[in-house]
Amino acid sequence: MLLARVVGPVWGARHAEGLNGRKVLELRTPQGGRLCAVDALGAGPGEWVLVAHGSRVRDLTVGAQVAEKDIIIAIVDGVDSPGSPLELPLELTEDDDARARRRASR
């Protein structure tokens, strides 16, 4: 499981059948890694989320038919980590922020 910040939704007109009706979000890790995850909790751009990885987690949450192995399992209110080397909360890059705002305004 890892912490990541929501950049915004990812849209695809043509996608795997199992993703029908599923919301997929683009995320950034505190170290700048990029990933996409299925969201059923309603996370919004800029929010920190907890992502679990793996087909087992996927089967237990959204069902085995979903073609995505990263699932958002919690929306983080806060991280109690004074002096943490993770340096939370991380600011998104300017580019990410612009994209998140553009997506949120749709």
Added chain:
Amino acid sequence: MILGRVVGEIWATRKHPGLAGAKLLVVQPHLWYGPPFEVAHLVAIDTLGAGEGEDVIVCLGEPARKWLAHCQGAAAEAPAAGPGYAGAAWLPVEAAVMAIVDRVDVGAAPAELPGQRPLRFIGPVPGWAAVNAPTSPGPGK
């Protein structure tokens, strides 16, 4: 299993029902472990009461989930998942704190033995490893 240090605790109100009451810790691994994404931390469920600054051993994957389910007295095998998260009572997790470390003994300077690479730490070098510490900890790939 990953050896790491607890650096924080996560608070979340909107979460999967299976996570209700779970203590979520942010753990910084001491050594590189090949995560699926570019991260220098991991999040694990804690049932042992680990505190910030303590070294812990984190188990990843399906065994962690089964162990947690066993601790909760629940069946490790979940019913068929329905659409969405609603009504779920199982644990969609893949990392758990399996032990709180009291002491780590490392052999004397393995870096100097032929054919051995020095331990390379992701973050600050823990006290128990000072004898083996490289002069400047690298990114640890």
